[in-house]
Amino acid sequence: MKTLSSIIKANNENLLPENKVLGIAGSPRKNGNSDVLLRQVLKGVSHENIECGAIQLRDIQFQGCIGCEKCRKDKICTGLKDGMSLIYSQIITSKALVLVSPTHNYNITSWMKAFIDRLYCFYNFENTRPRAWSSQLADQGRKAVLIAVCEQETQKDMGFTLEAMRVPMEALGYQVIGEQAIFRIFDRGKVKEDTEGMEKAFTLGQNLAKTLI
Numbered sequence: 001m002k003t004l005s006s007i008i009k010a011n012n013e014n015l016l017p018e019n020k021v022l023g024i025a026g027s028p029r030k031n032g033n034s035d036v037l038l039r040q041v042l043k044g045v046s047h048e049n050i051e052c053g054a055i056q057l058r059d060i061q062f063q064g065c066i067g068c069e070k071c072r073k074d075k076i077c078t079g080l081k082d083g084m085s086l087i088y089s090q091i092i093t094s095k096a097l098v099l100v101s102p103t104h105n106y107n108i109t110s111w112m113k114a115f116i117d118r119l120y121c122f123y124n125f126e127n128t129r130p131r132a133w134s135s136q137l138a139d140q141g142r143k144a145v146l147i148a149v150c151e152q153e154t155q156k157d158m159g160f161t162l163e164a165m166r167v168p169m170e171a172l173g174y175q176v177i178g179e180q181a182i183f184r185i186f187d188r189g190k191v192k193e194d195t196e197g198m199e200k201a202f203t204l205g206q207n208l209a210k211t212l213i
Ligand SMILES: Cc1cc2nc3c(=O)[nH]c(=O)nc-3n(C[C@H](O)[C@H](O)[C@H](O)COP(=O)(O)O)c2cc1C
Pocket: 027, 028, 029, 031, 032, 033, 034, 035, 101, 102, 103, 104, 105, 106, 107, 149, 150, 151, 152, 153, 157, 158, 185, 186, 187, 188, 189
């Protein structure tokens, strides 16, 4: 496993990412719909012979950003030492991310929100007010796919779930090459029976992989 100092060094040297995909799922429910969907996207990625890995945010002990701003100098989060410290290197070295979140109260889950907030360390800020900013991850060909799943039937019921992932990912410098919104799924793992949805998730994975080839 890479040490925090080697991550900081690699990041400061602005190493380019590798052609691999990292999937991040934000549901607290093991073997739930988000897990099924993430596995399906990554099957599509593997089908195109692109390396991939997956992280279940519920399995890593981490907390939300505390706003200490130590990352302004260090260019990585050094204010907290937790599960996120272990996965920053994977984020930096993976050219593509797949984010999957169920809708919780019209939005992403608190796990996914905390994860996205912890990517704050990748921003560079100037000393102007309001501070001009750029992302350390920009202009490196990074891509993302976003998936949301909810129980109810309409876009209104899903609320901001996709937007809450899209806007920050784009700000960080990821090109979102595909999104999927899945409705009317409540029971754990029930999305497996949604043939069309499962096919689309697989295709999204294939399309993502093809952007990296
Ligand atoms: C705390 C909580 C809040 C939820 N809020 C919404 C909601 O706002 N809209 C909706 O359509 N479904 C909502 N749901 C239902 C989930 O989005 C749905 O069951 C989804 O399939 C769960 O995916 P998972 O198995 O990956 O956890 C909520 C579920 C929970 C537990």
